[in-house]
Amino acid sequence: MTSSDKDANFLRNKLNKERVFIEEFRGETRVILDRQMLLEACQLLRDDLKYDLLAALTAVDDWPNDPRFRVVYQFFCTSTCQSIGLEVRLYDEDPSVSSIEAVFPNANWHEREVYDMFGIAFDNHSDLRRIIMPHDWEGHPLRKDYPLGDEEVQFSFNFDEIDRRKRYASD
Amino acid sequence: MQQPEMELTVDELRHLVSDRAIKGETMVLNLGPQHPSTHGVLRLLLELDGEKIINCVPDIGFLHTGIEKNMEAKSFEKALVMTDRMDYLNNLGNNLVYCLAIEKLVDLDVPSRAQVIRVILTELQRISSHLVFLGTHALDLAAMSVFLYCFREREMILDILEMCSGQRMMTSYFRPGGIWRDVPAEFEDAVKQFMGSFPDRIRQYEDLLSNNPLYIDRTKGIGVIPKEKALSWGITGPSLRASGVDFDARRATPYSGYEQYEFDVPLGSNGDVYDRYIVRIEEMYQSLKIIQQGLERLPEGPFRSSNRKFVPPPRSELGHSMEAVIHHFKLWTEGFPAPKGDVFVQVESPRGILGCYLVGDGGPKPYRVHFRTPSFASMQVLPFISRGHFVADLVAIISSLDPVLGDVDR
Numbered sequence: 001m002t003s004s005d006k007d008a009n010f011l012r013n014k015l016n017k018e019r020v021f022i023e024e025f026r027g028e029t030r031v032i033l034d035r036q037m038l039l040e041a042c043q044l045l046r047d048d049l050k051y052d053l054l055a056a057l058t059a060v061d062d063w064p065n066d067p068r069f070r071v072v073y074q075f076f077c078t079s080t081c082q083s084i085g086l087e088v089r090l091y092d093e094d095p096s097v098s099s100i101e102a103v104f105p106n107a108n109w110h111e112r113e114v115y116d117m118f119g120i121a122f123d124n125h126s127d128l129r130r131i132i133m134p135h136d137w138e139g140h141p142l143r144k145d146y147p148l149g150d151e152e153v154q155f156s157f158n159f160d161e162i163d164r165r166k167r168y169a170s171d
Numbered sequence: 172m173q174q175p176e177m178e179l180t181v182d183e184l185r186h187l188v189s190d191r192a193i194k195g196e197t198m199v200l201n202l203g204p205q206h207p208s209t210h211g212v213l214r215l216l217l218e219l220d221g222e223k224i225i226n227c228v229p230d231i232g233f234l235h236t237g238i239e240k241n242m243e244a245k246s247f248e249k250a251l252v253m254t255d256r257m258d259y260l261n262n263l264g265n266n267l268v269y270c271l272a273i274e275k276l277v278d279l280d281v282p283s284r285a286q287v288i289r290v291i292l293t294e295l296q297r298i299s300s301h302l303v304f305l306g307t308h309a310l311d312l313a314a315m316s317v318f319l320y321c322f323r324e325r326e327m328i329l330d331i332l333e334m335c336s337g338q339r340m341m342t343s344y345f346r347p348g349g350i351w352r353d354v355p356a357e358f359e360d361a362v363k364q365f366m367g368s369f370p371d372r373i374r375q376y377e378d379l380l381s382n383n384p385l386y387i388d389r390t391k392g393i394g395v396i397p398k399e400k401a402l403s404w405g406i407t408g409p410s411l412r413a414s415g416v417d418f419d420a421r422r423a424t425p426y427s428g429y430e431q432y433e434f435d436v437p438l439g440s441n442g443d444v445y446d447r448y449i450v451r452i453e454e455m456y457q458s459l460k461i462i463q464q465g466l467e468r469l470p471e472g473p474f475r476s477s478n479r480k481f482v483p484p485p486r487s488e489l490g491h492s493m494e495a496v497i498h499h500f501k502l503w504t505e506g507f508p509a510p511k512g513d514v515f516v517q518v519e520s521p522r523g524i525l526g527c528y529l530v531g532d533g534g535p536k537p538y539r540v541h542f543r544t545p546s547f548a549s550m551q552v553l554p555f556i557s558r559g560h561f562v563a564d565l566v567a568i569i570s571s572l573d574p575v576l577g578d579v580d581r
Contacts, residue, residue, distance in 0.1 A: 025512040026275050052402045053418075056515060056526050056543040072528065074515050074543075078402065078416070081423040085515065106405025109551045127187075132232035132580055141240055148244055149237075 004029045004084045007049050011041055030072075030085040035097045038088055042073075042103045051075040051084065054100075057110035059118045063144040068092040069120055073100075096121040099128075117142035187228045188218050197225055204233045208311050208566045211576030213550075215565075222561045227554050231547075234580040239540055246506030246535045247273055248347065255341040257542060258578040260300040263292050263332075264520045266345040268542070271426055272516045272529040273347040276509050279481050284472040285349030286428045291362065291465040292335070292344065293427075294458040298369075299328040300521035301451045301458075305376060308448065308570040312389055317379055324372055327365045334358060348482040349475030359466060366459055373455055381449070390444040394556045394568035398442060404555070405548035408523025410572055413450045414442030420519035431468075432461050444571040451573075454521075481507045506535035513539075522546050522573055546578035 005022075008029045012020040021032040033041055045051040056074040067089035076083045088097055099122035100107045111122045112131040119140040122128055130137060139146055154162045191197045202215040209215070212233035218225040238257060242250035254269045255262040267289060274281060281289075306321035329339040335354050336344040344351050380386045396406060401414045411418060419436045421429040437453035439446030476482050483502050484495040501507075509531030517526040523545025532538040549572045557565045 026278070026514050028514060030513075053407070053524075054405065055517060055524065056528055056541065058528055058539075058541040058543075060513075060530055060539045072513070074526070074528070076423075076517075078418045078423065083424070083515070083517075104405075105400075105403050106548055106551060109547065113547075130232075132235045134232070141237065146240075148240060 004082045007045075007051075007082065007084055010049065011044060014044055015041060028083070028085060030087055032087045032089065035088045035090065038086070039098050039100060039103070041086060042100045045075055045084070045086075046103055049077070050079060051077045051082075053078060054104040054106055054110070055083065057107055057114065059114045059120055059142075061118060061142065061144045063092075066091055069095050069118060071097055071114065071120060090120060095119060096123060098123045099125040101125055116140070119143065187216065187226070189225060191220070191225070192218050196220070202565075208569070210307065210569060210574055211579075213569070213574065213576055213579070215553075217562065217565070219562070222563075224557050224560055224562065224565060227557050227565065229550055229553055231550065231576070231579050234576045236581070238581045239542070242537055242540050244536065247509065247537060248502075248506060250537060250540070251346065252341075252343050254542075255343055256577060257544065257581050258520060258522065258525070258546070258575050259340065260303050260575055261296055261520050261522070261525075262340055262342050263289075263296045263345060264518060264525060265542075266343060267293055267427070268516055268518045268520075268525050268527040269529075269540075270345045270347050271518065272514055272527040272540075273509070275514045275516055276512065276529055276531050277347075277481060277507065279348050279478060280476050281349050281427075282473045282476065283428070284470050285474050285476075287465050287469050288350055288354055288474070289345060289427050290429065290432070291462050291469075292332070294461045294465070295328050295331060295362070295365075297521045298455050298458050299325045301455050302328075304451055304521070304570070304573045305448075308567075308573075309380060311566045311570045312386065314380065314383075314386065317376055320372070320376060324369060327361075327368075331358070331361050331365065334361060346475065346482075348478065349473070351475075353474040359469075362462065362466060366462060369459060370456070373452060377452060381452075387445065389564075389567055390448065390571075392441070393444045393560060393564045394571060396442040396552065396556055401442065404552045406523070406552055407548065408519065408521070408545050409450045409454060410447055410523065410549060412436065413439035413446035415440055420517050420524055424517060426516070426518055432464050434458075434461050444567050447571040447573075451521075508533060508535050509537070517543070520545055522575065522578065523549060542581060544578040544581065546572075546574040546576070547581075550574055550579055 008022045008031050011031055015037045019034050023030045053076040055076045058072050060070045062068055069090040071088045073086040099111055111125055114120050115128055116130045116132055117140055188199055192199050197218050197220045200217045200219055202217055204212040204214040214230040216228040238253050242253055251269055254265040257265050302321040302325045306318040309317035332342055333339050336342040396414045398414045398416060401411050401416055415438055417438055434457045437450050439450050479498040483499055488495040489499060511533050513530040515526060515528045517524050525545055526543030528541040529537055530539040557568050
């Protein structure tokens with residue numbers, strides 16, 4: 001995939017040579033950026049490098065390591081059939097990154113899903129609220145410190161104990 | 172740690188409806204999750220001016236089963252079973268994208284017999300999914316007779332899948348390295364019998380709908396997705412090709428040997444509901460072409476990789492080979508380890524680009540697996556293309572986007 005290597009180097013030269021890293025794994029190129037550079041990088045990808053499809057936008061939680069979150073973007077160019085990935089690493093204290101909805105409109109729901117599942121806030125998003133979980137849910141399910149959630153069976157011997165702890169729909 | 176406020180008040184949701192609704196000029200109607208026309212548990216908040224839609228806000232998440240979270244707790248091969256259940260009309264396609272991601276991550280080979288069988292079955296699955304689209308789309312427009320005809324054909328395909336894997340729908344037939352077991356002797360005859368009768372049947376369904384003035388009236392010019400905006404909105408698959416954009420993952424990023432097959436990619440011109448219907452009908456013919464080529468070139472050979480580090484040995488070997496027993500033990504108790512790294516693979520599902528982003532961390536379980544599902548991306552567009560249309564048109568538009576709520580919510 002030499003063409004996406006060229007594109008990665010183009011991004012690196014345009015942004016900031018010291019703070020942009022390029023990784024390759026199994027023939028795929030990934031560019032690791034600081035979060036301030038993200039919006040500009042996406043604009044370069046769309047306008048100069050002609051990547052027209054935001055194929056995927058997701059996040060990975062590396063708890064308990066820091067930087068804790070990795071927000072991963074995958075772009076695809078339909079005319080040259082090249083794909084390139086971007087990655088932004090976020091710390092636990094302030095997991096927020098600017099929204100790329102202005103550049104790629106279909107990032108809207110993907111960013112809502114990442115917000116819902118990980119708690120990563122996207123600045124300048126038009127409508128950032130939960131999308132898959134109910135709107136009053138507490139917690140962010142795909143974080144590593146969120147339990148998988150097997151529900152304890154309420155038998156008669158522990159009925160009262162669980163009743164005291166359990167949050168019912170009326171709460 | 173900063174955590175945004177959880178409690179939502181009416182004021183915060185006010186931006187979803189226009190001022191006219193607050194004043195009472197327009198009506199906010201709930202097209203609730205339980206509804207025969209929403210193709211699953213999709214909830215829509217419609218703001219209506221009479222019958223005309225001012226805005227429609229999709230509310231999804233009713234079929235969310237935490238598949239991605241669950242898969243993190245299971246080993247790679249056990250987690251495969253969960254992928255069937257995402258897009259439940261395209262089970263083999265989900266298996267395929269996950270297996271391709273694993274094979275890319277651990278660098279596993281797939282023998283050519285398995286590749287060809289994968290292609291044949293994926294195309295059969297595509298036909299069965301488009302048949303469900305056709306049946307439910309016509310049903311939504313009250314052309315109810317088409318529905319059971321399509322399901323009658325689909326039964327033939329489900330019989331073939333049951334013959335191969337023992338299951339009609341949640342097959343888990345594709346495994347990392349190839350397929351679970353070789354196709355039985357009756358497979359080829361069954362597929363040929365299906366291919367013999369099917370083209371005639373599609374022509375009959377086309378006769379019912381394509382030149383029907385009632386159908387054309389209800390679908391031409393409805394729900395137009397403009398060509399320039401379609402890709403930036405994230406639409407892929409037949410809905411994108413109906414708008415005239417030639418993008419098919421089988422051509423752009425070929426997988427499983429698709430570059431060796433000759434087939435056309437049907438394109439539409441207007442991007443309305445009618446074109447999306449026509450594109451899917453044409454794709455069924457093209458899938459038949461691919462299946463024909465697949466059957467002709469089906470080679471003899473192993474059906475799964477022989478790399479024992481990832482693929483369990485056949486039972487017969489366990490009787491006389493200690494290495495086989497050790498591999499079997501390792502794979503059954505722990506599973507195979509994946510290197511540290513992440514891959515992204517995309518395939519063409521009947522709904523669009525289905526992508527799998529898989530992160531390995533050196534252990535036997537996927538550290539993070541995310542599926543970029545086409546229906547999730549297509550649902551976003553619903554408010555934009557349904558504004559100004561009537562509620563009856565909205566039903567046609569939803570069914571033409573062909574969403575599967577398992578795909579949307581995972």
